[in-house]
Amino acid sequence: MQKKYIWTVITLSACITMVHVMPVLAGKIIGHASASANANYNNTVQTVSTNFDFLSSEMYTYQKMESDIELLKQRYEGVTSDSIGTTTDGRNLYRIVIGNKDAKKKILVVGAIHAREYITTPLVMRQIKEMLDKRADGDKSLDEICIEYVPMVNPDGVAISQSGINGLNKEESKKKLQEIIDSWSEWGLKENQDKYNWFLNKWKNNLNGVDINHNFPTQGWPNRADSRKRPCNEFYKGASAGSESETQYLITLVNNENFDAVLNYHTQGQIIYWSNQHASADVLAKDRAMADIVAAHTGYKLVAPEADGSKYGTGFKDWLDWEKGIPNVTVEVGIGTSPVPETQIESIWQQNTGVLPDIVKYILGK
Ligand SMILES: [Zn+2]
Numbered sequence: 001m002q003k004k005y006i007w008t009v010i011t012l013s014a015c016i017t018m019v020h021v022m023p024v025l026a027g028k029i030i031g032h033a034s035a036s037a038n039a040n041y042n043n044t045v046q047t048v049s050t051n052f053d054f055l056s057s058e059m060y061t062y063q064k065m066e067s068d069i070e071l072l073k074q075r076y077e078g079v080t081s082d083s084i085g086t087t088t089d090g091r092n093l094y095r096i097v098i099g100n101k102d103a104k105k106k107i108l109v110v111g112a113i114h115a116r117e118y119i120t121t122p123l124v125m126r127q128i129k130e131m132l133d134k135r136a137d138g139d140k141s142l143d144e145i146c147i148e149y150v151p152m153v154n155p156d157g158v159a160i161s162q163s164g165i166n167g168l169n170k171e172e173s174k175k176k177l178q179e180i181i182d183s184w185s186e187w188g189l190k191e192n193q194d195k196y197n198w199f200l201n202k203w204k205n206n207l208n209g210v211d212i213n214h215n216f217p218t219q220g221w222p223n224r225a226d227s228r229k230r231p232c233n234e235f236y237k238g239a240s241a242g243s244e245s246e247t248q249y250l251i252t253l254v255n256n257e258n259f260d261a262v263l264n265y266h267t268q269g270q271i272i273y274w275s276n277q278h279a280s281a282d283v284l285a286k287d288r289a290m291a292d293i294v295a296a297h298t299g300y301k302l303v304a305p306e307a308d309g310s311k312y313g314t315g316f317k318d319w320l321d322w323e324k325g326i327p328n329v330t331v332e333v334g335i336g337t338s339p340v341p342e343t344q345i346e347s348i349w350q351q352n353t354g355v356l357p358d359i360v361k362y363i364l365g366k
Contacts, residue, residue: 062091062152079098079128093246096148105363106145107261109265111123113153113266121158123333123345131357165178203233209230219323221314261290261326263329263355272291273329274302275288275305279325283325298331298351
C-alpha cells in the first residue's frame with residue numbers, strides 16, 4: 001500500500017511540473033479574457049498567454065506571473081518591470097511599476113513573503129490591473145502617484161510549497177533542501193510520506209529555511225523568540241538579522257524609494273495587523289487610517305495592539321514602523337489554513353477590490 005501511494009504522489013507532482021513549464025498552453029486552455037481586454041491584444045507577439053492567469057482560480061506559479069507581467073506591459077501603457085534581486089535558485093524578485101514615476105507620492109504593495117501564502121500573488125497582480133483599468137476609465141490618481149508592486153517576494157519558497165523538491169531549478173538547491181529535510185528526521189519525514197508532503201506543502205520560509213518575515217533587522221531581533229533555531233520549513237529567524245538576500249532586496253528597495261506607505265499581503269485569518277508599539281504617534285495614526293480603509297472594504301478585524309507581537313517584532317511591518325517610520329498595514333486574507341485553496345481567490349478579490357484605490361486617495365489627501 002505504502003509503495004503504491006508513493007507512486008501516486010510522484011505521478012501527481014510530475015503533472016504539476018509539466019503545467020509549470022507550459023504556462024502558455026495552460027493559459028490558452030483556461031478562458032478568462034473579457035472582450036474589452038482582447039481588443040488591445042497585440043497579435044504579433046506569440047510568447048505569452050492570451051489570458052491573464054491571475055484571473056483564474058488555478059494554482060498561481062512564478063512562471064504564470066512572468067507571463068502575466070509581459071501581458072500587462074502589452075495591454076497597458078506605462079507599465080514597467082525589473083528585478084530587485086535574484087534568489088539562490090535563480091528566480092527574480094520582480095517589481096512592476098505604474099503611475100507617474102516622478103510623482104511626489106510613492107507606495108509599495110508586496111505579496112508572498114511567506115511561501116505557502118502564494119495566493120497573495122494573484123491578488124497583488126489583480127490590483128495592478130485594477131489601477132490600470134481605473135485609469136482607462138478616466139481616474140486621474142496615477143498622474144499623481146507612483147505604485148510599485150513586488151507580488152512574489154519569496155519565489156524559491158513558493159516553488160517548494162507548490163511543487164516540492166522538483167520545483168527547484170538547481171541541483172545544489174535540491175541538495176540544500178534535502179539537507180534541511182534530513183535535519184528534521186525526528187519528525188518522521190523519511191518514514192511517513194504524508195508528513196514529508198506536509199513539511200514541503202507548508203513551506204513558509206525561503207530556500208535557506210529562514211522565515212524572511214522574522215529576519216528584518218529591528219532592534220528586537222536579538223530577543224525575538226525562535227521556536228526552530230535552525231533551518232526549517234517555518235519560523236526560523238536566521239543566523240543574523242537581515243541575513244537573507246530576499247530581506248536585503250526589500251530593505252534596499254525601501255531605502256532607495258522612500259515610500260509614503262506600504263501594503264503587505266499575507267494569509268490567513270481575515271485580520272489586519274496595523275499597530276506597532278515602537279512606532280511614532282504620527283506613523284501609528286496613519287497605520288490606523290489605512291487599516292480602517294482596508295477594514296471598511298473587507299470586513300476584516302483589526303488585531304488589538306496588545307496582541308500584535310511588536311515588542312520584539314522582526315517582520316517587514318515591524319521594521320517599517322520601528323526603524324523606517326513608514327506607515328504600513330499587513331493584511332491577512334483567506335480562511336482556513338495556508339496554503340488556502342485556490343478557489344478562495346474570488347472571495348478574497350471581492351473583499352479587496354477597491355482597497356488600493358482608496359489607499360491611494362488617502363495618501364494623496366483626497
Ligand atoms: Zn505570512
